[in-house]
Amino acid sequence: MAAPSESPELNEQLRLQMLKFATLQLRDPHMAEDAVQEAMLGAFCYARSFNGRSAYKTWVFAILKHKIADELRKRKRLATVSELSDREDRQFEETLFNQHGRWHKEARPVRWSSPDDNLEDERFWEIFEACLNGLPASQGRVFMMREFIGLESAEICTELALTVSNLNVLLYRARLRLRECLENRWQRQGDATC
Structure with a gap:
């Protein structure tokens, strides 16, 4: 071909x-x-x-x-901690979880319908890309470094001058935002235009 x-x-x-x-x-x-x-x-x-x-x-x-x-x-470029938007992320997490760390009823994950079919659906990947582009830059960057480029945690931490804890927090928050976005734009609306 x-x-x-x-x-x-x-x-x-x-x-x-x-x-x-x-x-x-x-x-x-x-x-x-x-x-x-x-x-x-x-x-x-x-x-x-x-x-x-x-x-x-x-x-x-x-x-x-x-x-x-x-x-x-x-490269050995240093990223400053000021790039991390902790306040914005905490506010986002508060919309998902109560003070005891449990899901708010309206924010609970929904069951995904036939994920195997979704993987084949081009529309899913378009929405995934839009959700990925909607992440804060620091979260999107570490998520792509880890999940797409395939760098190890130690390599990411060295590149961005992060601790493993900071990296894990960024990855956790990125995954939360992606999950919420995919549920809101893909699972709940199906093939409807976003």
Whole structure:
């Protein structure tokens, strides 16, 4: 299966999506642009190895993911604790839990209908991406570093100058927000437009 290299519009759309992702992870538009360029050049150079077992976009993003992971492992950039928005997160958690740490009745998780079908549904991934983009930047960044790029906790903590406790709090809050967003935008509304 050939890569869609003959469509400049598709390649530009893909490049913009990759740039958005790389910028979120690297926090430097110039470095992000470099990583995207290297990934796209790698995809072009190794186009013959693309066998069509996955979507072209998935294949190119995998190349980008490795470029970002390599860059993050090389750098020793420090992130300040002031980037963490504790007050906003505490207010968000108070809307979900009571003072005893139990779910408020209206915020309890709902049972998801046929998750296997949802995985195949393209609309689900569009909503997931919108929910991910709605996360506070610090939460979205650590979630993507852990779940998409696949960095270990120690690597993330070193890169962002976080303690393991801070990392776990950010991941916990990101997962809570994603769960709530997916329930509100996907499970409760089904295929209805958000």
